[in-house]
Amino acid sequence: MKSRRFMLSVVLMSLCTVAFAQSDAQKSSVAPVPSEAQKSFATMKSLAGEWEGIVTVPDAPQMSGSKTHASLRVTSRGHVLVHEFQEAGTPLDATKYDHPVTMLYLDGDQLTLVHYCDAGNRPRMTGKMSPDGKTVEFELKDISGSTEYHMHHSVITIIDANHHTEDWTFMMKDKPIHAHFDLHRMN
DSSP states (O other), X not given: OHHHHHHHHHHHHHHHHHHHHHHHHXXXXXXXXXXXXXXXXXXXXXXXXXXXXXXXXXTOGGGTTOEEEEEEEEEGGGTEEEXXXXXXXXXXXXXXXXXXEEEEEEETTEEEEEEEOTTSOEEEEEEEEOTTSSEEEEEEEEXXXXXXXXXXXXXXXXXXXXXEEEEEEEEETTEEEEEEEEEEEOO
């Protein structure tokens, strides 16, 4: 009688173990659905590479027509996209030339951008992807440092894998200055 109870206990424990193992296997085979912020960040990371193109500044025509270089790279084990701008053909010397750096990352469930501006401040913006998945628009959330001159808004639109545009709005006191960058992949 004792051996039957023992055998029954062993069989029941084995069945429970198999049932839990199957349940865990089913759970792990179902990939979690990415959030909108995760989709937006994945879209932004697809831009990693070297880009060049012409800048148009309707509010300051003397600044239009120059060639710009943008470098985008994924770092920190895929958690950050580093975006760097500079005038094409200039050395990487931030003491003599503009060289703003922008970091994009997920902050909880929000796509976040921090722009380390040549004006000496750090605007933080939050981004949302358009329904067609080709445009990410960033709105100012807050700013560290002076607010007199600062980056205020950004829209990045993917045309295709080798072409995208960036529209940045810079506030000069209370006057917005818009810059449009038409960028093509160099590598």
